[in-house]
Amino acid sequence: MSESLHPESTITPEDAQAIRDRLDEVASRAAAAAEKSGRPADSVSILLATKMQPVEKIRVALEHGFTLVGENRVQELTGKAEALADIPHETHLIGPLQKNKVNHALRVASCIQSIDNIPLAEKIQRRLEAEDQTVEYFVQVNTSREDTKFGIAPEEVWEFVGAMREFDRMKMRGFMTIGLPGKSDEEIRPSYQDLVAVKDRCLEQGLIDESMCELSMGMSSDYELAIEEGATMVRIGSSVFGARPTE
Numbered sequence: 425m426s427e428s429l430h431p432e433s434t435i436t437p438e439d440a441q442a443i444r445d446r447l448d449e450v451a452s453r454a455a456a457a458a459e460k461s462g463r464p465a466d467s468v469s470i471l472l473a474t475k476m477q478p479v480e481k482i483r484v485a486l487e488h489g490f491t492l493v494g495e496n497r498v499q500e501l502t503g504k505a506e507a508l509a510d511i512p513h514e515t516h517l518i519g520p521l522q523k524n525k526v527n528h529a530l531r532v533a534s535c536i537q538s539i540d541n542i543p544l545a546e547k548i549q550r551r552l553e554a555e556d557q558t559v560e561y562f563v564q565v566n567t568s569r570e571d572t573k574f575g576i577a578p579e580e581v582w583e584f585v586g587a588m589r590e591f592d593r594m595k596m597r598g599f600m601t602i603g604l605p606g607k608s609d610e611e612i613r614p615s616y617q618d619l620v621a622v623k624d625r626c627l628e629q630g631l632i633d634e635s636m637c638e639l640s641m642g643m644s645s646d647y648e649l650a651i652e653e654g655a656t657m658v659r660i661g662s663s664v665f666g667a668r669p670t671e
């Protein structure tokens with residue numbers, strides 16, 4: 425399946441070296457941002473956002489020691505997983521999940537970062553029961569203050585997290601947000617502060633414990649800012665792999 429998505433995708437040694445150099449740079453800048461925010465350098469994990477990128481590029485990153493991959497589309501996720509089956513890594517789904525794709529997603533993804541509705545969670549729980557499996561997840565929060573389709577509104581997260589406790593096969597890791605991509609630092613910062621506030625409130629109310637406090641926020645253009653605000657996981661695509669092929 426990955427071959428049909430990217431028929432001609434072979435990369436040169438120079439391309440591979442460029443990917444390794446950019447990975448090293450992202451890792452060192454993320455570590456510096458963590459230290460600047462008073463946290464250990466290794467307290468932030470880097471998830472590679474690999475949508476539309478050929479498996480050859482992803483393989484370079486995995487061979488360089490990175491282990492966390494995020495895909496947006498279930499079809500792409502399952503196709504690439506097959507092509508990368510020989511190299512250990514963990515795959516998260518970071519794009520929206522439709523109920524009819526749940527079975528496929530659960531075959532490959534160890535974590536779903538886009539949980540934002542109860543019918544979806546019910547479907548996932550039922551499938552996990554049938555397969556005697558568990559899955560990790562993040563609650564996706566819409567912090568953009570814009571009327572986008574995806575994510576729970578910050579003021580509704582508290583209730584949502586409470587309702588999710590019924591699904592015992594699903595292990596919550598924390599909260600994920602996309603924020604406002606492409607805007608200025610001053611416009612982006614409140615989104616990330618909203619996610620921290622949502623997490624703090626759930627913790628104070630005893631709805632979650634310290635093991636459910638991860639914050640997946642920040643992308644290529646703003647990951648240092650997101651780390652300064654408290655991100656524990658950043659999702660990096662274009663600044664490592666270059667522009668996506670279809671863009």
Ligand SMILES: *Cc1c(COP(=O)(O)O)cnc(C)c1O
Nearest residue numbers: 473518643644645659660661662
């Ligand atoms: C594409 C994507 C990213 C990474 O974006 P870049 O700007 O390429 O780093 C992060 N998170 C999600 C949900 C994405 O879809």
